Amino acid sequence: MRKLALSDEILLSIDKPARYIGGEVNMVVKDPKKVDVRFAMCFPDVYEISMSHLGLQILYDMFNRREDVYCERVFSPWVDLDRVMREKKIPLFALESQDPIREFDFLGITLQYEMCYTNILQILDLSGIPLHACDRTEEDPIVIGGGPCAYNPEPLAEFFDLFYIGEGETQYDRLFDIYKENRKNGGSRMDFLEKAAELPGMYVPAFYDAEYNEDGTLRSFTPNNPHASAVITKELVMDMDSATYISKPVVPFIKVTQDRVVLEIMRGCIRGCRFCQAGNVYRPLREHSLEYLKDYAVQMLKSTGHEEISLSSLSSSDYTQLEGLVNFLIDEFKGKGVNISLPSLRIDAFTLDVMSKVQDVKKSSLTFAPEAGSQRLRDVINKGLTEESILKGAADAFHGGWNRVKLYFMLGLPTETVEDMEGIALLAEKVAETYYDELPKSERQGKVQVVASSSFFVPKPFTPFQWARMCTKEEFLERAYIVKNKFKEMRNYKSLKYNWHEADLTVLEGVLARGDRKVAAVVEEAYKNGALYDSWSEYFKNEIWMEAFRTCGLSVDFYTTRERGLDELFPWDFIDAGVSKAFLKREWEHAGQAEVTPNCRQRCSACGAMKFKGGVCFENKN
Amino acid sequence: MKIRIKFAKQGTMKFIGHLDVMRYFQKAMRRADVDIRYSEGFSPHQIMSFAAPLGVGLTSSGEYMDIEVHSTGSSAEMVKRLNEVMVEGFQVLDWRRLGDEAGNAMSLVAAADYTAAFRKGYEPEDLEGFLAGLEAFYERPSIPIVKKTKKGEKEMDLKPLVYACRVTGGDEPSIFLRLSTGSSSNVKPELFLETYCREAGFPFSPFTFEIQREEIYAPGFIPLNDLGEIIE
Numbered sequence: 015m016r017k018l019a020l021s022d023e024i025l026l027s028i029d030k031p032a033r034y035i036g037g038e039v040n041m042v043v044k045d046p047k048k049v050d051v052r053f054a055m056c057f058p059d060v061y062e063i064s065m066s067h068l069g070l071q072i073l074y075d076m077f078n079r080r081e082d083v084y085c086e087r088v089f090s091p092w093v094d095l096d097r098v099m100r101e102k103k104i105p106l107f108a109l110e111s112q113d114p115i116r117e118f119d120f121l122g123i124t125l126q127y128e129m130c131y132t133n134i135l136q137i138l139d140l141s142g143i144p145l146h147a148c149d150r151t152e153e154d155p156i157v158i159g160g161g162p163c164a165y166n167p168e169p170l171a172e173f174f175d176l177f178y179i180g181e182g183e184t185q186y187d188r189l190f191d192i193y194k195e196n197r198k199n200g201g202s203r204m205d206f207l208e209k210a211a212e213l214p215g216m217y218v219p220a221f222y223d224a225e226y227n228e229d230g231t232l233r234s235f236t237p238n239n240p241h242a243s244a245v246i247t248k249e250l251v252m253d254m255d256s257a258t259y260i261s262k263p264v265v266p267f268i269k270v271t272q273d274r275v276v277l278e279i280m281r282g283c284i285r286g287c288r289f290c291q292a293g294n295v296y297r298p299l300r301e302h303s304l305e306y307l308k309d310y311a312v313q314m315l316k317s318t319g320h321e322e323i324s325l326s327s328l329s330s331s332d333y334t335q336l337e338g339l340v341n342f343l344i345d346e347f348k349g350k351g352v353n354i355s356l357p358s359l360r361i362d363a364f365t366l367d368v369m370s371k372v373q374d375v376k377k378s379s380l381t382f383a384p385e386a387g388s389q390r391l392r393d394v395i396n397k398g399l400t401e402e403s404i405l406k407g408a409a410d411a412f413h414g415g416w417n418r419v420k421l422y423f424m425l426g427l428p429t430e431t432v433e434d435m436e437g438i439a440l441l442a443e444k445v446a447e448t449y450y451d452e453l454p455k456s457e458r459q460g461k462v463q464v465v466a467s468s469s470f471f472v473p474k475p476f477t478p479f480q481w482a483r484m485c486t487k488e489e490f491l492e493r494a495y496i497v498k499n500k501f502k503e504m505r506n507y508k509s510l511k512y513n514w515h516e517a518d519l520t521v522l523e524g525v526l527a528r529g530d531r532k533v534a535a536v537v538e539e540a541y542k543n544g545a546l547y548d549s550w551s552e553y554f555k556n557e558i559w560m561e562a563f564r565t566c567g568l569s570v571d572f573y574t575t576r577e578r579g580l581d582e583l584f585p586w587d588f589i590d591a592g593v594s595k596a597f598l599k600r601e602w603e604h605a606g607q608a609e610v611t612p613n614c615r616q617r618c619s620a621c622g623a624m625k626f627k628g629g630v631c632f633e634n635k636n
Numbered sequence: 637m638k639i640r641i642k643f644a645k646q647g648t649m650k651f652i653g654h655l656d657v658m659r660y661f662q663k664a665m666r667r668a669d670v671d672i673r674y675s676e677g678f679s680p681h682q683i684m685s686f687a688a689p690l691g692v693g694l695t696s697s698g699e700y701m702d703i704e705v706h707s708t709g710s711s712a713e714m715v716k717r718l719n720e721v722m723v724e725g726f727q728v729l730d731w732r733r734l735g736d737e738a739g740n741a742m743s744l745v746a747a748a749d750y751t752a753a754f755r756k757g758y759e760p761e762d763l764e765g766f767l768a769g770l771e772a773f774y775e776r777p778s779i780p781i782v783k784k785t786k787k788g789e790k791e792m793d794l795k796p797l798v799y800a801c802r803v804t805g806g807d808e809p810s811i812f813l814r815l816s817t818g819s820s821s822n823v824k825p826e827l828f829l830e831t832y833c834r835e836a837g838f839p840f841s842p843f844t845f846e847i848q849r850e851e852i853y854a855p856g857f858i859p860l861n862d863l864g865e866i867i868e
């Protein structure tokens with residue numbers, strides 16, 4: 015029988031013990047003594063969220079294909095177990111071997127959203143690994159970070175030995191080889207980091223010095239070690255079909271957020287929405303071939319037994335073989351009790367036809383993401399979705415039997431006026447009116463339901479809005495009330511619903527997103543005073559964070575409401591994500607004039623990603 | 637065609653709750669390519685029902701579920717196919733065909749066997765006294781208890797619902813219990829053991845015993861799989 019790190023008494027006293035026992039279908043079992051490298055792959059959130067993450071499963075599968083590497087998983091213990099582990103001094107362990115994390119060679123932490131940063135400190139703390147990289151010894155694992163938030167790793171710089179900038183498939187093999195080689199030669203931790211720093215995409219924060227101007231902005235950011243390069247270029251997979259995917263995803267016992275096979279159909283996006291970090295940093299768009307996806311779809315459904323398969327990408331409608339893929343999935347699996355779910359689709363005739371085949375029309379709702387309430391503001395953010403196409407899509411859908419619509423917006427976008435805000439209510443009203451105009455009474459399936467939600471806009475690095483001023487909490491809420499009040503004036507008010515996200519959480523996300531090295535102290539201070547699971551609104555304690563800013567002598571406004579000058583040196587400028595700063599500046603200026611930039615298939619806008627020599631830039635589609 | 641499956645749930649799988657065991661087997665059916673029947677409608681689900689939910693923390697060597705299939709291989713082949721897709725801790729023990737008129741496992745459940753052993757560190761100082769006292773306790777003509785229900789408290793007699801209680805094993809003794817089980821009168825082994833501990837003045841906590849379910853019976857103490865036929 016497998017040994018467990020936690021006793022029966024503990025496991026039977028906490029919520030969902032299955033989060034901590036491993037042993038799931040397709041979990042990789044190896045003898046830790048027979049491998050050279052032990053890698054603990056961490057998602058710093060609770061099991062159900064962590065196990066829903068595609069990237070983690072891709073790397074888990076890839077690492078474990080190597081005989082000399084054993085990659086295991088570790089996630090944040092939920093607050094109930096966190097308390098027990100601190101009280102009883104139980105070290106954090108990996109799910110597979112149940113061995114303490116501190117015994118591993120690497121602790122790899124994926125950085126998917128800013129609000130998980132205190133959970134990273136929890137992971138280090140419970141593992142018994144010093145929080146600061148500079149305090150770690152030869153006995154401690156190498157702590158490496160990756161994922162979207164690594165595009166501005168600075169608020170976390172002092173907690174990590176190493177960051178991997180870009181897509182994980184390309185350099186880990188070499189990193190492991192270097193690690194083995196270094197150990198064989200009796201090299202130290204420092205020796206390894208110096209060799210790692212020479213690999214593409216690797217950033218060792220300790221090898222750089224940041225100096226600041228009197229106003230707190232960055233003056234210079236320079237390497238202090240000859241092995242470190244001044245610019246780190248992101249890594250990416252150019253030939254998607256050459257990368258391995260997951261043939262045997264781990265299947266959790268408990269219901270997780272993403273309880274299905276997830277098929278990644280492509281990376282990158284041609285759209286160029288100006289608020290979107292993913293759409294910029296994952297450029298250029300690279301597709302998988304239809305044959306590759308068919309093959310993996312079959313393998314993954316067979317090896318997991320999942321009853322649902324979902325497609326994943328930033329904008330699935332832009333996948334050139336979508337029709338072929340969807341028809342294949344329907345023909346192959348629909349009769350076998352497998353559901354097919356299709357997120358991120360533009361609503362058009364094809365989509366509606368497919369959706370009516372794979373979903374229960376009566377139960378499902380239609381989703382549009384106009385992001386802004388007026389055409390002017392949609393042009394500012396370069397969201398190529400017009401009111402006309404939304405209403406046309408809605409009308410078609412209503413005829414097809416749908417009567418529920420979800421609309422997603424952002425509030426606090428640059429240049430936003432009261433008219434733009436009220437436009438949210440007006441657009442929702444027009445959707446509702448379309449229902450009553452299009453369908454005679456006899457054809458209506460009850461009332462129409464339009465739910466509009468708005469999140470608050472956070473400017474992100476490597477987007478044209480990285481210079482933008484962010485709203486204060488009060489401004490956000492004021493805007494939400496303006497929208498809410500406008501909704502009350504609408505004729506079909508009873509068919510409409512409006513809700514909005516939490517504002518203080520958004521403000522903090524804004525600080526961490528564009529933060530510099532100084533912010534690390536705030537994260538640490540907040541953690542020490544009890545901040546944890548900040549992305550869970552029931553555990554988010556804003557006062558702790560505000561107090562931490564005061565203690566550390568930092569201003570929230572410096573990071574959020576301050577408008578950055580065009581010549582300001584940003585903490586993340588040492589990273590080359592493909593899109594050039596010159597391009598982002600041009601886009602920022604176009605935004606100010608509400609000028610639309612065409613997508614990558616219509617015309618090349620010289621964003622800079624062409625230097626990777628592949629993807630849409632080279633498909634002759636410009 | 638109705639099929640009854642017997643399986644064991646051992647080791648760390650005792651931490652997997654009943655609903656998750658159901659989900660686990662639904663996925664296992666697909667992995668093993670079992671030609672299982674689905675319900676009609678837009679979101680079809682597998683025709684599958686379990687005999688009696690097992691509490692989290694208990695192991696079992698005799699769990700049952702009924703499914704319906706369009707076609708099947710031999711019992712031996714189906715057991716093998718399912719075991720090829722099991723994880724450590726779950727083992728499929730039996731696959732039998734039921735008659736079309738057969739009642740489902742859940743409605744048939746009448747009794748179940750359990751063994752309870754002391755968890756390490758929870759053995760009473762006076763083990764002999766504990767065991768002797770237990771047998772005497774079971775010999776009583778009635779064992780009144782107060783059961784908490786949704787509406788309040790209800791007095792009831794445990795005695796007629798406990799069909800057997802004896803001590804087995806030598807150096808590491810365990811307690812064998814055969815208890816009424818099912819929807820009409822369900823006695824959990826913990827309830828019987830706790831009642832005894834309280835009356836006899838032995839400490840009791842939810843962790844005192846490691847309990848395993850051994851078998852589930854239809855009326856007449858017929859193991860549920862005996863109601864089906866082996867497919868050659």
